[in-house]
Amino acid sequence: GQNIDQPTEMTATEGAIVQINCTYQTSGFNGLFWYQQHAGEAPTFLSYNVLDGLEEKGRFSSFLSRSKGYSYLLLKELQMKDSASYLCAPSGGSYIPTFGRGTSLIVHP
Amino acid sequence: DTGVSQDPRHKITKRGQNVTFRCDPISEHNRLYWYRQTLGQGPEFLTYFQNEAQLEKSRLLSDRFSAERPKGSFSTLEIQRTEQGDSAMYLCASSHLVGAVGEAFFGQGTRLTVV
Numbered sequence: 001g002q003n004i005d006q007p008t009e010m011t012a013t014e015g016a017i018v019q020i021n022c023t024y025q026t027s028g029f030n031g032l033f034w035y036q037q038h039a040g041e042a043p044t045f046l047s048y049n050v051l052d053g054l055e056e057k058g059r060f061s062s063f064l065s066r067s068k069g070y071s072y073l074l075l076k077e078l079q080m081k082d083s084a085s086y087l088c089a090p091s092g093g094s095y096i097p098t099f100g101r102g103t104s105l106i107v108h109p
Numbered sequence: 110d111t112g113v114s115q116d117p118r119h120k121i122t123k124r125g126q127n128v129t130f131r132c133d134p135i136s137e138h139n140r141l142y143w144y145r146q147t148l149g150q151g152p153e154f155l156t157y158f159q160n161e162a163q164l165e166k167s168r169l170l171s172d173r174f175s176a177e178r179p180k181g182s183f184s185t186l187e188i189q190r191t192e193q194g195d196s197a198m199y200l201c202a203s204s205h206l207v208g209a210v211g212e213a214f215f216g217q218g219t220r221l222t223v224v
Contacts, residue, residue: 033212033213041217042200042215042216042217042218043152043200043215044215045212045213045214048212087151087152089151094157094164094165095206095211096142096154096157096165097142097154097213098154099144099151099152099153099154100151101149101150101151102150102151
């Protein structure tokens with residue numbers, strides 16, 4: 001089964017750094033996706049972690065600890081356009097992304 | 110190829126009617142997923158295909174929901190005898206699964222309103 005927990009909402013200031021945490025309990029876990037979704041739009045892929053550790057991709061980084069069932073998404077140098085929902089999606093035995101309810105990030109000036 | 114395409118973008122139907130949505134995946138992708146999303150929630154997995162085989166359908170919300178992917182290309186999702194609770198965004202995604210890696214690319218979705 002799946003149990004995914006992430007904060008419902010976070011706020012941050014433009015130019016700052018924010019960390020969005022996600023804990024999960026996933027049968028047959030094999031990797032974890034992060035997606036970004038702007039209001040009224042489709043989710044877009046940000047990152048995929050299979051091994052423990054930090055994956056950096058520009059202003060966005062994602063961390064995974066398989067033993068702890070824990071991941072975070074780190075956003076640096078926040079911009080107003082980063083205001084969106086961020087979806088944590090662990091995948092299990094069939095490599096199907098299963099989504100949490102998402103964290104709504106509000107970036108203010 | 111311009112990505113995953115869904116049709117229609119919006120559908121308003123009366124309760125009790127049947128509706129069918131179409132998804133055209135990215136052409137070289139071997140996997141196709143259907144999700145449902147309601148306001149304030151993340152996408153909820155419904156079913157998926159590996160090529161033309163439907164490998165998981167136990168998550169379909171009821172026996173009123175069915176999906177097909179003839180010839181492993183486009184897919185359709187049908188909802189029979191629609192109910193007001195079916196009102197949601199229906200998202201299709203595709204991926205090319207190689208080993209354990211294959212991020213899903215989403216279409217823009219079909220927004221269903223049942224009145």
